[in-house]
Amino acid sequence: MSIRTAIVRRPIDVGALLAEVQDRGTGATLAFLGRVREVNDGRAVTGIEYSAYGDMAERELAAIAGECAREFGIAHLVVEHRLGTLGLGEASIAIVVAHGHRAAAYEASRFVIEEVKRRLPVWKREGYVDGSSEWVNANGTPEQQQTQTAAREHQT
Amino acid sequence: MTVTALLFASYAEALGSDRVELACAESATVGEVVAQLRALPGGAALPPSPLVAVNLTYARADQRVASGDEIAIIPPVAGG
Numbered sequence: 001m002s003i004r005t006a007i008v009r010r011p012i013d014v015g016a017l018l019a020e021v022q023d024r025g026t027g028a029t030l031a032f033l034g035r036v037r038e039v040n041d042g043r044a045v046t047g048i049e050y051s052a053y054g055d056m057a058e059r060e061l062a063a064i065a066g067e068c069a070r071e072f073g074i075a076h077l078v079v080e081h082r083l084g085t086l087g088l089g090e091a092s093i094a095i096v097v098a099h100g101h102r103a104a105a106y107e108a109s110r111f112v113i114e115e116v117k118r119r120l121p122v123w124k125r126e127g128y129v130d131g132s133s134e135w136v137n138a139n140g141t142p143e144q145q146q147t148q149t150a151a152r153e154h155q156t
Numbered sequence: 157m158t159v160t161a162l163l164f165a166s167y168a169e170a171l172g173s174d175r176v177e178l179a180c181a182e183s184a185t186v187g188e189v190v191a192q193l194r195a196l197p198g199g200a201a202l203p204p205s206p207l208v209a210v211n212l213t214y215a216r217a218d219q220r221v222a223s224g225d226e227i228a229i230i231p232p233v234a235g236g
């Protein structure tokens with residue numbers, strides 16, 4: 001089994017990641033890419049600036065991959081998350097999974113992206129064609145707000 | 157004692173800094189550090205109970221902090 005995670009500041013080379021998990025013992029190899037979309041919430045996007053709490057992001061990403069390996073028994077897993085300014089269509093995250101069988105490969109890949117969305121300390125500032133820019137999800141998703149409320153109620 | 161508060165993204169913009177050294181009481185908790193930050197100019201942008209990590213690990217508001225701790229106030233995350 002091999003697991004590698006990285007927070008990077010260069011373009012993600014998915015071909016290299018696929019080569020990294022090459023293994024004749026695995027029947028299913030799955031690559032997921034998260035890419036910068038040209039329209040978000042009805043606004044035309046020019047690019048996204050990704051930033052992070054670097055040390056913690058590296059640690060959380062490694063923890064997520066470790067949990068994924070234990071949960072789904074994957075053979076190989078490589079996850080890279082990119083920071084910096086990304087243009088339209090560029091990949092911000094790649095999750096490459098190799099497993100004996102497809103069902104677990106799909107589940108493992110889904111697990112990683114959902115955990116990244118839930119807890120990886122990464123933020124994005126989206127730029128728009130009118131020259132403005134905004135922090136995405138600045139107020140949190142309903143689920144994130146619920147977590148905060150639950151934490152607050154726990155204290156009182 | 158002194159702790160270091162780290163601010164990111166919209167929170168750093170609101171307070172005009174990504175790093176604040178805070179003098180706090182010996183028995184201070186994470187929640188009290190957050191309250192101190194919220195009292196600073198621009199600090200009202202922080203919610204009363206934001207996500208907080210102490211020395212790279214998510215922490216509860218009642219956790220005690222120690223001198224030299226790195227206390228990160230984590231805005232709603234948006235990775236992926």
